Amino acid sequence: xxxxxxxxxxxxxxxxxxxxxxxxxxxxxxxxxxxxxxxxxxxxxxxxxxxxxxxxxxxxxxxxxxxxxxxxxxxxxxxxxxxxxxxxxxxxxxxxxxxxxxxxxxxxxxxxxxxxxxxxxxxxxxxxxxxxxxxxxxxxxxxxxxxxxxxxxxxxxxxxxxxxxxxxxxxxxxxxxxxxxxxxxxxxxxxxxxxxxxxxxxxxxxxxxxxxxxxxxxxxxxxxxxxxxxxxxxxxxxxxxxxxxxxxxxxxxxxxxxxxxxxxxxxxxxxxxxxxxxxxxxxxxxxxxxxxxxxxxxxxxxxxxxxxxxxxxxxxxxxxxxxxxxxxxxxxxxxxxxxxxxxxxxxxxxxxxxxxxxxxxxxxxxxxxxxxxxxxxxxxxxxxxxxxxxxxxxxxxxxxxxxxxxxxxxxxxxxxxxxxxxxxxxxxxxxxxxxxxxxxxxxxxxxxxxxxxxxxxxxxxxxxxxxxxxxxxxxxxxxxxxxxxxxxx
Amino acid sequence: xxxxxxxxxxxxxxxxxxxxxxxxxxxxxxxxxxxxxxxxxxxxxxxxxxxxxxx
Ligand SMILES: Cc1cc2nc3c(=O)[nH]c(=O)nc-3n(C[C@H](O)[C@H](O)[C@H](O)COP(=O)(O)OP(=O)(O)OC[C@H]3O[C@@H](n4cnc5c(N)ncnc54)[C@H](O)[C@@H]3O)c2cc1C
Numbered sequence: 052x053x054x055x056x057x058x059x060x061x062x063x064x065x066x067x068x069x070x071x072x073x074x075x076x077x078x079x080x081x082x083x084x085x086x087x088x089x090x091x092x093x094x095x096x097x098x099x100x101x102x103x104x105x106x107x108x109x110x111x112x113x114x115x116x117x118x119x120x121x122x123x124x125x126x127x128x129x130x131x132x133x134x135x136x137x138x139x140x141x142x143x144x145x146x147x148x149x150x151x152x153x154x155x156x157x158x159x160x161x162x163x164x165x166x167x168x169x170x171x172x173x174x175x176x177x178x179x180x181x182x183x184x185x186x187x188x189x190x191x192x193x194x195x196x197x198x199x200x201x202x203x204x205x206x207x208x209x210x211x212x213x214x215x216x217x218x219x220x221x222x223x224x225x226x227x228x229x230x231x232x233x234x235x236x237x238x239x240x241x242x243x244x245x246x247x248x249x250x251x252x253x254x255x256x257x258x259x260x261x262x263x264x265x266x267x268x269x270x271x272x273x274x275x276x277x278x279x280x281x282x283x284x285x286x287x288x289x290x291x292x293x294x295x296x297x298x299x300x301x302x303x304x305x306x307x308x309x310x311x312x313x314x315x316x317x318x319x320x321x322x323x324x325x326x327x328x329x330x331x332x333x334x335x336x337x338x339x340x341x342x343x344x345x346x347x348x349x350x351x352x353x354x355x356x357x358x359x360x361x362x363x364x365x366x367x368x369x370x371x372x373x374x375x376x377x378x379x380x381x382x383x384x385x386x387x388x389x390x391x392x393x394x395x396x397x398x399x400x401x402x403x404x405x406x407x408x409x410x411x412x413x414x415x416x417x418x419x420x421x422x423x424x425x426x427x428x429x430x431x432x433x434x435x436x437x438x439x440x441x442x443x444x445x446x447x448x449x450x451x452x453x454x455x456x457x458x459x460x461x462x463x464x465x466x467x468x469x470x471x472x473x474x475x476x477x478x479x480x481x482x483x484x485x486x487x488x489x490x491x492x493x494x495x496x497x498x499x500x501x502x503x504x505x506x507x508x509x510x511x512x513x514x515x516x517x518x519x520x521x522x523x524x525x526x527x528x529x530x531x532x533x534x535x536x537x538x539x540x
Numbered sequence: 541x542x543x544x545x546x547x548x549x550x551x552x553x554x555x556x557x558x559x560x561x562x563x564x565x566x567x568x569x570x571x572x573x574x575x576x577x578x579x580x581x582x583x584x585x586x587x588x589x590x591x592x593x594x595x
Binding site: 290293294296297298300302303431435463464465466467477478480483485487505507509510511512513514516517539540 | 545548549554555556557558559560561566568569570571572575576577578579581582583585586588589590592593594
């Protein structure tokens with residue numbers, strides 16, 4: 052009997068675990084170690100953050116789902132990996148620390164035959180003074196990264212709306228809280244949902260809404276921008292985005308590294324080296340992401356964290372980490388099998404794998420501050436990685452293959468992204484984007500780096516319907532309800 | 541004719557330098573009949589993308 056442990060029960064880990072159990076059956080063990088008791092459909096947190104959904108609508112308890120599937124669920128966080136075992140045993144194991152109420156703080160060692168790291172991001176609020184401490188959100192801004200954060204954000208938003216109704220003008224600042232952030236798409240969705248909420252509440256004329264981000268141009272999205280096939284033109288996402296911001300009367304500050312946040316004011320440095328400050332009454336600034344801080348030890352107890360993890364805490368996989376400067380980057384730098392190069396029974400998927408480098412061109416201010424969006428790993432590719440790695444491991448366990456048989460390479464796969472620009476059955480809009488491939492391949496697609504037949508974008512009510520339907524479909528799938536395997540990632 | 545969709549744009553601001561949708565374009569974005577057509581089109585596009593991406 053083989054044992055597969057999946058660290059992290061989010062989008063990629065849950066996909067990996069559920070497919071692993073389906074394919075491996077009762078003969079083999081699948082264990083999920085994750086600190087959360089509930090699964091969260093994170094994309095819909097945006098709607099929680101404007102009061103259009105409740106936290107309960109975007110989450111559900113994991114325990115009954117795993118029980119039904121026959122997956123061994125440990126509500127705990129993984130702390131360390133020991134891929135060579137310890138002095139008296141060669142069995143690889145991880146240490147975990149329980150977070151469930153009944154066992155909180157208790158530790159345990161779990162041996163494994165195969166390990167998937169799907170621990171997602173550490174929300175590194177502490178990287179920007181005033182944004183928060185460590186992984187905890189501070190008092191000056193709000194966040195929509197978790198369902199609880201989003202619930203709190205909505206309360207703050209409602210309080211601003213009340214003030215505006217009483218004649219007090221309010222300034223909203225939405226975007227990224229550091230020069231090395233990713234996830235601009237989430238902030239993009241939030242700013243437009245706020246704009247619609249304020250319009251619906253009849254207070255739009257009392258609000259100044261401003262975007263701030265580390266993108267060198269609006270619409271970079273950490274993907275070096277995207278050219279959409281639109282109306283007979285290869286239209287840059289810069290034009291697409293600027294047009295949408297201009298239409299809705301939103302200002303923007305771009306190329307900004309937010310270096311300090313205080314009550315009601317964010318300080319930033321721009322790409323040209325100048326410093327600025329922006330006052331706000333309400334701010335949602337996405338924190339930078341890092342790995343969750345797992346440690347790794349060799350058989351003799353020596354620390355091998357640097358061997359397994361990149362300096363940003365994400366796990367090394369089969370990527371080319373030595374590409375160097377932007378000019379040398381190639382689509383082939385991106386990993387395919389997501390297997391750790393040192394320990395072949397260890398894989399990383401979703402946000403947890405270390406990308407070889409950003410997708411957007413790195414830029415440095417005259418003061419030496421690097422400002423570059425880090426690469427996004429959105430839901431669809433994260434889940435596809437989870438499934439591909441699971442299929443490889445199942446082949447290793449069931450068929451004795453020695454090499455991974457499945458791949459999920461971001462330079463060879465596309466992403467479908469639907470970014471909400473406001474909720475409403477007949478008044479909502481969203482941007483429906485398909486991007487192929489996610490990482491531009493300038494050798495295969497000279498000029499814009501992407502296949503213009505597969506890279507499209509449009510704004511409208513239909514895309515909102517798609518977004519809303521996807522919310523229900525993906526929660527259905529994650530709950531393993533009938534037909535769940537037929538729903539694509 | 542005054543265009544109500546453009547009234548909020550400040551000349552020479554950043555917003556002045558981009559495309560701004562006007563009435564027709566905005567109407568079709570929430571026109572239910574047209575959006576039903578677009579709904580089908582988006583789903584087809586996404587299905588093709590998913591098929592292309594699974595290895
Ligand atoms: C507000 C917001 C909106 C978004 N909107 C979209 C969208 O519209 N479309 C889209 O495609 N993507 C969207 N994304 C991105 C999407 O959420 C991520 O791509 C996806 O969640 C990544 O999956 P993951 O499994 O890598 O990480 P996660 O889903 O974050 O899962 C990581 C899991 O690991 C657990 N974990 C953490 N530490 C440990 C540990 N030490 N041990 C064990 N487990 C641990 C966490 O609790 C979590 O359950 C959005 C993200 C945000 C923040």
